[in-house]
Amino acid sequence: MHLYLERNHISLGIMPMLSLKDKLNPKQYEAVACPPGPLLIFAGAGSGKTRVLTYRIAFMIKQLGINPGEILAVTFTNKAAQEMRERLLKLLDMEYLPLLVLTFHSFGARILREYYEVISYKKNFSIYDEDESIGIIKGICKDLQIEEGGLKPSAIKHYISRAKDEMIDPVEYAESANLHRQKIIGQIYIEYQKRLRLHNGFDFDDLIYWPVKIFDGHPDILQFYRRHFKHLLIDEYQDTSISQYQMVKHLAGEHKSVTVVGDDDQSIYGWRGADITNILNFERDFPGAKVVKLEQNYRSTQNILSAASALIANNLGRKSKALWTSLGEGQRIKVIECSDAESESLSLVEQLTHLRKSEGLKYSDFAVLYRTNAQSRSLEDGFRTSGIPYIIVGGLRFYERMEIKDILAYLKILVNPDDNISTQRIINVPRRGIGDVSIDYIANYSRERNLNLLTGCYHATEGKVDGIPAPKIKEFTKIIDKLSKLIDSGEPLASLLAKIIELSGYEASLVAEATPQSETRLDNIKELVDGAAEFENRTPDATPEQFLEEVALITDMDRRDPNSDAVTMMTLHGAKGLEFPVVFITGLEEGLFPLIRDGQIAPKDLEEERRLMYVGMTRAQRHLYLTHCRYRRHFNRSFFGKASRFLSEIPENTLDDAYVDLKPISNRPKTKLREGRYEFEAEPKRSFAIGADVYHQKFGYGVILGIEGNGENEIVTISFSSVGRKKLMVKMAGLKPA
DNA sequence: GCCGATTATCTTTTT
DNA sequence: GATAATCGGC
Ligand SMILES: Nc1ncnc2c1ncn2[C@@H]1O[C@H](COP(=O)(O)OP(=O)(O)OP(=O)(O)O)[C@@H](O)[C@H]1O
Numbered sequence: 033m034h035l036y037l038e039r040n041h042i043s044l045g046i047m048p049m050l051s052l053k054d055k056l057n058p059k060q061y062e063a064v065a066c067p068p069g070p071l072l073i074f075a076g077a078g079s080g081k082t083r084v085l086t087y088r089i090a091f092m093i094k095q096l097g098i099n100p101g102e103i104l105a106v107t108f109t110n111k112a113a114q115e116m117r118e119r120l121l122k123l124l125d126m127e128y129l130p131l132l133v134l135t136f137h138s139f140g141a142r143i144l145r146e147y148y149e150v151i152s153y154k155k156n157f158s159i160y161d162e163d164e165s166i167g168i169i170k171g172i173c174k175d176l177q178i179e180e181g182g183l184k185p186s187a188i189k190h191y192i193s194r195a196k197d198e199m200i201d202p203v204e205y206a207e208s209a210n211l212h213r214q215k216i217i218g219q220i221y222i223e224y225q226k227r228l229r230l231h232n233g234f235d236f237d238d239l240i241y242w243p244v245k246i247f248d249g250h251p252d253i254l255q256f257y258r259r260h261f262k263h264l265l266i267d268e269y270q271d272t273s274i275s276q277y278q279m280v281k282h283l284a285g286e287h288k289s290v291t292v293v294g295d296d297d298q299s300i301y302g303w304r305g306a307d308i309t310n311i312l313n314f315e316r317d318f319p320g321a322k323v324v325k326l327e328q329n330y331r332s333t334q335n336i337l338s339a340a341s342a343l344i345a346n347n348l349g350r351k352s353k354a355l356w357t358s359l360g361e362g363q364r365i366k367v368i369e370c371s372d373a374e375s376e377s378l379s380l381v382e383q384l385t386h387l388r389k390s391e392g393l394k395y396s397d398f399a400v401l402y403r404t405n406a407q408s409r410s411l412e413d414g415f416r417t418s419g420i421p422y423i424i425v426g427g428l429r430f431y432e433r434m435e436i437k438d439i440l441a442y443l444k445i446l447v448n449p450d451d452n453i454s455t456q457r458i459i460n461v462p463r464r465g466i467g468d469v470s471i472d473y474i475a476n477y478s479r480e481r482n483l484n485l486l487t488g489c490y491h492a493t494e495g496k497v498d499g500i501p502a503p504k505i506k507e508f509t510k511i512i513d514k515l516s517k518l519i520d521s522g523e524p525l526a527s528l529l530a531k532i533i534e535l536s537g538y539e540a541s542l543v544a545e546a547t548p549q550s551e552t553r554l555d556n557i558k559e560l561v562d563g564a565a566e567f568e569n570r571t572p573d574a575t576p577e578q579f580l581e582e583v584a585l586i587t588d589m590d591r592r593d594p595n596s597d598a599v600t601m602m603t604l605h606g607a608k609g610l611e612f613p614v615v616f617i618t619g620l621e622e623g624l625f626p627l628i629r630d631g632q633i634a635p636k637d638l639e640e641e642r643r644l645m646y647v648g649m650t651r652a653q654r655h656l657y658l659t660h661c662r663y664r665r666h667f668n669r670s671f672f673g674k675a676s677r678f679l680s681e682i683p684e685n686t687l688d689d690a691y692v693d694l695k696p697i698s699n700r701p702k703t704k705l706r707e708g709r710y711e712f713e714a715e716p717k718r719s720f721a722i723g724a725d726v727y728h729q730k731f732g733y734g735v736i737l738g739i740e741g742n743g744e745n746e747i748v749t750i751s752f753s754s755v756g757r758k759k760l761m762v763k764m765a766g767l768k769p770a
Numbered sequence: 771g772c773c774g775a776t777t778a779t780c781t782t783t784t785t
Numbered sequence: 786g787a788t789a790a791t792c793g794g795c
Contacts, residue, residue, distance in 0.1 A: 236784090301783080303782080304783080304784065405781095406782090463772085463773075469771060469772085606783090627782060
């Protein structure tokens with residue numbers, strides 16, 4: 033084997049073996065270079081699984097001479113796909129790679145773009161997001177007069193999604209339903225699938241479900257894909273669902289060149305249908321599979337690794353994995369107790385500021401992680417007031433914003449007129465005097481005649497729909513007419529969107545509103561046009577449908593700009609696969625993390641929370657901080673007091689005791705004035721800004737953390753490198769800017 | 771019937 | 786602390 037490779041390298045003169053062996057340890061190399069066939073790389077955090085996967089692709093292309101077009105690489109997020117592609121380009125020293133690196137969902141969408149006909153769908157289908165899917169379910173509950181029996185539409189959607197993950201079709205689901213609740217869901221599921229088809233739309237789960245169905249029923253199509261993609265490589269295999277697994281099985285076919293990498297301890301998407309048995313049963317599913325275990329961690333120091341390993345050892349029934357590092361003991365983990373969320377944020381600022389200076393780190397070397405998106409609000413406050421650059425990734429996505437979805441809805445119905453969901457969305461946006469009652473009339477009229485809603489609108493302009501004054505609806509159809517002409521004449525995407533914004537009256541209505549909110553909305557829709565222009569540049573012969581598809585599947589994670597120096601704030605889920613020199617895991621309170629609803633948590637859910645903690649801890653390279661608060665306002669009331677059980681599962685000897693139980697700083701009294709109906713926070717003149725570096729004669733250098741009082745009574749909280757936190761009167765302290 | 775404004779509700783994690 | 790159901794004025 034080695035001989036063969038050596039010879040190849042010499043004759044081809046590319047990707048010298050030396051560099052490959054330089055960059056991989058023997059185990060990793062074994063995985064990278066083993067001949068195509070079923071291969072499982074099963075290993076703990078930071079052991080280089082993703083790296084091995086990437087190198088294996090490069091190896092296949094350069095050393096084995098495999099045509100890149102025959103390789104299909106699947107990642108968990110679009111961002112991960114993009115990163116892997118970039119790394120491959122660099123490794124192979126190429127500018128263009130005809131190789132597919134994408135998510136299961138993107139891949140499924142591509143299959144459907146080719147073969148929508150065999151499942152009786154039409155061209156230019158829409159892809160519905162979670163909100164739109166739930167909207168359809170709400171409509172069904174209303175129309176069918178189904179008493180949901182306390183089931184919320186979002187809960188119903190969840191059950192339907194899980195069914196699709198398990199490839200259970202609506203009729204099957206309804207027939208096997210035993211409980212009353214399941215029967216109701218089955219009924220809704222049947223109607224939901226019907227309506228999706230009627231609107232020529234798919235939900236996220238359909239993007240896997242239908243391609244698998246197509247493969248099930250059409251051996252010829254399956255054969256085509258098998259011939260095309262002879263080598264499959266899948267990252268984060270522990271978080272694949274049953275439907276995704278079936279897709280892999282289908283595609284693997286006889287050739288069975290399937291490389292999967294994963295770590296059962298990092299499975300954190302069970303709630304979304306991920307099935308850990310996929311990875312645990314790989315050897316059974318693919319007889320003769322080679323298994324490579326990687327044990328050296330290249331990311332974290334020993335303290336961090338020991339702590340994470342001890343924590344995850346509390347889970348039962350896992351496959352234990354050895355993990356070691358040569359990076360040394362490193363710093364101990366610091367636990368910080370704070371009085372409330374506000375002081376938690378300030379503590380982060382304090383630690384970050386010191387560490388940045390003492391270690392010469394960049395802001396982008398830091399990550400702040402949390403369990404729920406809602407926590408980002410209080411966390412960002414301290415950063416904002418201290419002027420520390422940060423970026424929140426995840427949460428509300430750009431393309432999920434109301435104004436963006438409104439504009440895109442216009443584009444969607446131009447592309448897919450059957451998309452009643454989008455028609456309904458913008459028929460009266462901006463307001464043109466067509467209320468809910470009128471829309472209902474047109475909707476009923478349309479349904480009775482098997483027309484889509486848009487066609488119904490045209491009928492209404494001819495006075496065919498009772499109770500609808502033609503002129504108002506004509507205002508709407510005229511806009512659609514004009515836009516249709518533009519799209520038919522091949523108007524470029526960005527200018528088409530600009531026309532939508534103008535002709536729909538959307539822009540005018542926002543300008544007229546003239547509030548701070550309408551201003552940002554205006555900015556956002558302009559950014560949308562810019563984004564479309566950028567998309568056109570990147571993919572010159574792209575169609576509007578392709579743009580809509582990209583927009584439907586893109587994650588907000590892409591917003592992390594590698595060139596800007598900012599602290600990253602994101603959920604623990606979002607941090608999967610990433611690494612940072614310094615990681616703060618926040619909100620470690622019993623109830624919040626682990627997250628517990630209605631006072632109870634199932635053992636398997638608790639284990640998933642623990643895996644999430646494990647994922648979070650193992651993102652850290654050199655410094656790990658864990659914070660928790662004594663009090664936290666959850667939403668309306670309710671506060672936690674107890675520290676998370678996870679903290680007690682971390683061995684004492686990996687913790688820095690100097691920071692255990694740090695005294696909480698007192699709450700800054702908020703000076704709030706009421707004036708009319710608006711609330712202002714007083715912003716008096718300050719001698720120093722929060723975050724400023726200062727010098728004190730006795731205490732030395734420090735950073736301003738907080739400021740209270742005014743003029744003569746101005747008091748600053750300063751964190752000094754020498755003595756820690758102090759409160760001083762500005763008048764007396766004789767502070768100098770440092 | 772439509773619209774703007776006020777009240778109630780509810781908040782995990784995401785492709 | 787943002788969105789959805791509800792209310793009262795036009
Ligand atoms: N042989 C090696 N030599 C030097 N650095 C390595 C080696 N293998 C991996 N690394 C580095 O270790 C870090 C972790 O690698 P990678 O992200 O591939 O691990 P992983 O197993 O996918 O991690 P996780 O499962 O925790 O996301 C990366 O910074 C990578 O560059």
